[in-house]
Amino acid sequence: MTDTPDVARLLDNARALADSTEPAVAEIEAMVIETVSAFEARLQHNFARGPFFVKLRNKLAAEGHIDLAQTVYHYYLAANVLKHGGGKSLRELEKIEPQPFTLQDEEGKALIDVTADGFLSGLVEALEKSHQALAAK
Secondary structure: OOOOHHHHHHHHHHHHHHHOOOOOHHHHHHHHHHHHHHHHHHHHHHOOOOOHHHHHHHHHHHOOOHHHHHHHHHHHHHHHHHHHOOOHHHHHHHHOOOOOOOEOOOOOOOOEOOOOOOHHHHHHHHHHHHHHHHHOO
8 A cells, every 4th residue: 555645645534524523415525526536546557547446346356355346336336426416327326226325316415315324434444445455466
């Protein structure tokens, strides 16, 4: 992990927000999008060109980290939904049983409830484990 120390700092910042008392929903949503985007940008060099999170999922699964591979990919889809709204990522999430996250379609709210189920801390944990798995190789 020495080649990407900024990833650890990035995840520490997200963890601090997750551990704070009742952060604003918009703040969590922004942190999710920023963290996922920056994680991808900082670690893209581990893969040839192409969709980073698809390649990460495939690599993790090939190395025996099947649950982690699915979890990190689900968080990637959720971040896409937060960033872009409904679309392919939301349709993929809607097909998963049981639902990995609380989806909502109330007017004026994001399609993913980032305040439910320890969403942000779960994201940080999945990215930390993925980063460790990449660094181990």
